[in-house]
Amino acid sequence: xxxxxxxxxxxxxxxxxxxxxxxxxxxxxxxxxxxxxxxxxxxxxxxxxxxxxxxxxxxxxxxxxxxxxxxxxxxxxxxxxxxxxxxxxxxxxxxxxxxxxxxxxxxxxxxxxxxxxxxxxxxxxxxxxxxxxxxxxxxxxxxxxxxxxxxxxxxxxxxxxxxxxxxxxxxxxxxxxxxxxxxxxxxxxxxxxxxxxxxxxxxxxxxxxxxxxxxxxxxxxxxxxxxxxxxxxxxxxxxxxxxxxxxxxxxxxxxxxxxxxxxxxxxxxxxxxxxxxxxxxxxxxxxxxxxxxxxxxxxxxxxxxxxxxxxxxxxxxxxxxxxxxxxxxxxxxxxxxxxxxxxx
Amino acid sequence: xxxxxxxxxxxxxxxxxxxxxxxxxxxxxxxxxxxxxxxxxxxxxxxxxxxxxxxxxxxxxxxxxxxxxxxxxxxxxxxxxxxxxxxxxxxxxxxxxxxxxxxxxxxxxxxxxxxxxxxxxxxxxxxxxxxxxxxxxxxxxxxxxxxxxxxxxxxxxxxxxxxxxxxxxxxxxxxxxxxxxxxxxxxxxxxxxxxxxxxxxxxxxxxxxxxxxxxxxxxxxxxxxxxxxxxxxxxxxxxxxxxxxxxxxxxxxxxxxxxxxxxxxxxxxxxxxxxxxxxxxxxxxxxxxxxxxxxxxxxxxxxxxxxxxxxxxxxxxxxxxxxxxxxxxxxxxxxxxxxxxxxx
Numbered sequence: 001x002x003x004x005x006x007x008x009x010x011x012x013x014x015x016x017x018x019x020x021x022x023x024x025x026x027x028x029x030x031x032x033x034x035x036x037x038x039x040x041x042x043x044x045x046x047x048x049x050x051x052x053x054x055x056x057x058x059x060x061x062x063x064x065x066x067x068x069x070x071x072x073x074x075x076x077x078x079x080x081x082x083x084x085x086x087x088x089x090x091x092x093x094x095x096x097x098x099x100x101x102x103x104x105x106x107x108x109x110x111x112x113x114x115x116x117x118x119x120x121x122x123x124x125x126x127x128x129x130x131x132x133x134x135x136x137x138x139x140x141x142x143x144x145x146x147x148x149x150x151x152x153x154x155x156x157x158x159x160x161x162x163x164x165x166x167x168x169x170x171x172x173x174x175x176x177x178x179x180x181x182x183x184x185x186x187x188x189x190x191x192x193x194x195x196x197x198x199x200x201x202x203x204x205x206x207x208x209x210x211x212x213x214x215x216x217x218x219x220x221x222x223x224x225x226x227x228x229x230x231x232x233x234x235x236x237x238x239x240x241x242x243x244x245x246x247x248x249x250x251x252x253x254x255x256x257x258x259x260x261x262x263x264x265x266x267x268x269x270x271x272x273x274x275x276x277x278x279x280x281x282x283x284x285x286x287x288x289x290x291x292x293x294x295x296x297x298x299x300x301x302x303x304x305x306x307x308x309x310x311x312x313x314x315x316x317x318x319x320x321x322x323x324x325x326x327x328x329x330x331x332x333x334x335x336x337x338x339x340x341x342x343x344x
Numbered sequence: 345x346x347x348x349x350x351x352x353x354x355x356x357x358x359x360x361x362x363x364x365x366x367x368x369x370x371x372x373x374x375x376x377x378x379x380x381x382x383x384x385x386x387x388x389x390x391x392x393x394x395x396x397x398x399x400x401x402x403x404x405x406x407x408x409x410x411x412x413x414x415x416x417x418x419x420x421x422x423x424x425x426x427x428x429x430x431x432x433x434x435x436x437x438x439x440x441x442x443x444x445x446x447x448x449x450x451x452x453x454x455x456x457x458x459x460x461x462x463x464x465x466x467x468x469x470x471x472x473x474x475x476x477x478x479x480x481x482x483x484x485x486x487x488x489x490x491x492x493x494x495x496x497x498x499x500x501x502x503x504x505x506x507x508x509x510x511x512x513x514x515x516x517x518x519x520x521x522x523x524x525x526x527x528x529x530x531x532x533x534x535x536x537x538x539x540x541x542x543x544x545x546x547x548x549x550x551x552x553x554x555x556x557x558x559x560x561x562x563x564x565x566x567x568x569x570x571x572x573x574x575x576x577x578x579x580x581x582x583x584x585x586x587x588x589x590x591x592x593x594x595x596x597x598x599x600x601x602x603x604x605x606x607x608x609x610x611x612x613x614x615x616x617x618x619x620x621x622x623x624x625x626x627x628x629x630x631x632x633x634x635x636x637x638x639x640x641x642x643x644x645x646x647x648x649x650x651x652x653x654x655x656x657x658x659x660x661x662x663x664x665x666x667x668x669x670x671x672x673x674x675x676x677x678x679x680x681x682x683x684x685x686x687x688x
Contacts, residue, residue, distance in 0.1 A: 277616035290628030
């Protein structure tokens with residue numbers, strides 16, 4: 001088969017790889033119909049040292065079951081399925097809590113002899129636990145939105161759920177990338193009536209408004225904080241959904257949240273230490289969020305997509321074939337595309 | 345009147361001060377019956393640079409209303425009252441949320457021409473908002489326990505409430521000081537059936553067991569983490585109540601909490617930065633707690649004290665007269681006393 005492989009900074013290739021086969025009775029092999037390029041893939045694209053063995057890329061995919069091991073009971077060849085961005089057994093103590101990201105048998109695509117999702121096929125470990133059947137046709141127009149359940153929309157949802165967003169919650173979303181826009185949509189879906197989106201890209205914040213943002217703050221850093229404070233009578237908002245991961249975004253979050261409020265982080269931190277000393281303590285600010293246990297949310301979020309209530313797939317503004325995957329990475333890195341969908 | 349005043353490291357004196365008088369219509373003057381020495385007072389005792397103007401000490405007190413301004417409607421001379429460790433109007437937006445520590449009109453005793461609590465009398469601003477009437481006699485044996493509502497037991501309660509402790513929550517309490525022991529009692533009161541107390545002082549952890557600790561870990565740092573992991577099948581506990589404030593205690597908290605669990609801090613951080621990078625994120629650990637809005641909890645916690653269900657005043661193991669306040673500070677600093685009660 002052919003698949004997307006990263007070799008170093010800016011060096012992503014499409015090349016031949018061994019066809020995936022069942023190795024364990026709980027495996028399934030999925031032929032990929034659609035895969036997403038994630039912000040973290042872009043991070044690898046921007047920073048991977050050269051000289052490494054190639055790394056198969058991609059952890060957002062949906063497709064058709066091609067083969068299933070003898071221990072797989074809920075799936076059969078021909079099923080249309082979506083994967084969560086990490087595989088997980090869905091039975092361990094952490095999975096039972098809905099924290100599939102901490103599954104004791106879980107792992108990442110593209111590592112440990114498991115394929116990446118940006119290729120023609122993937123061997124999926126713990127297939128019964130990881131894959132969710134999609135009640136849709138193979139050519140459904142809903143596939144891009146269903147694909148967001150793997151990671152990006154589930155991550156936006158995790159940020160809002162972790163902050164306990166409801167109709168009474170005033171919300172700031174930091175970041176107008178695909179995750180930030182997904183967080184806007186998720187907060188709106190949970191009822192939030194006031195959502196301030198902090199982002200500088202007019203085309204992206206325009207989609208943010210369609211997703212539910214009521215105000216846009218295009219300033220950065222201290223100026224963004226001043227603007228958000230202005231908009232909220234000096235208090236800041238009840239919740240801040242931090243969807244970037246930079247130290248600057250974190251500082252803006254502390255400035256934008258009201259005393260006693262919550263900062264929910266889903267942007268992968270690019271820092272190792274943060275300002276959690278006495279000032280945070282005296283203000284009773286809570287810090288929550290984390291890596292999204294997407295698997296825990298798929299069944300809950302899918303109906304609104306199938307019913308057309310939400311269309312999170314609008315974050316995909318460029319679709320390419322597998323051979324154009326490197327061009328897709330470039331378009332995202334150059335900010336010509338918000339998020340790229342690959343159709344192998 | 346006479347009152348306790350700090351002049352520098354290890355230099356606390358009892359000296360004459362002007363008698364407090366009503367300055368604003370919302371003030372009351374309270375004659376102090378009992379005052380506590382707080383761990384943060386000890387912090388000042390250990391670190392205050394010399395050469396400063398004296399600072400009136402104490403923010404934990406109860407007493408009798410001696411005079412009330414024309415704008416005070418809920419109190420009259422002779423009322424037995426307890427104060428929260430910060431004064432607050434109890435009407436602003438933050439007070440209405442139960443976050444009296446962020447009251448826009450609030451402040452600290454011992455600053456801004458307001459007396460400290462470790463003296464014969466205190467002018468209390470926003471008396472209607474700050475003071476709570478105690479249905480007890482002036483010589484009640486319950487006064488030490490009622491005094492803990494000002495800060496230490498309310499702070500333990502805040503740590504447990506912020507962590508959403510209930511019967512299903514496994515809890516680690518870091519620290520066997522008066523706040524840590526109060527956190528044990530608070531967690532037990534909220535139903536926790538498993539409470540691991542990390543502390544090294546046998547006499548203190550013995551009281552912790554009487555307050556509800558089910559296990560004691562006397563190791564420190566990495567060894568404490570290993571022990572707590574051993575006790576919990578390798579997972580750690582659902583909640584960690586961090587009642588110390590040191591960087592070491594914070595590191596132990598991250599080691600002792602399970603993935604997806606919560607660290608609730610009430611120890612005043614002695615650090616300005618902490619380890620909140622990608623590792624915390626991947627484990628979905630939440631950080632909560634903060635300065636306790638004691639005023640919000642007094643009415644809720646008082647009945648269990650009046651009914652004899654809990655006896656948080658047992659953390660006071662030394663009572664002194666006002667003239668012995670300096671000896672009381674020394675006893676706490678030398679760890680000969682867990683917590684000192686001053687009777688002016």
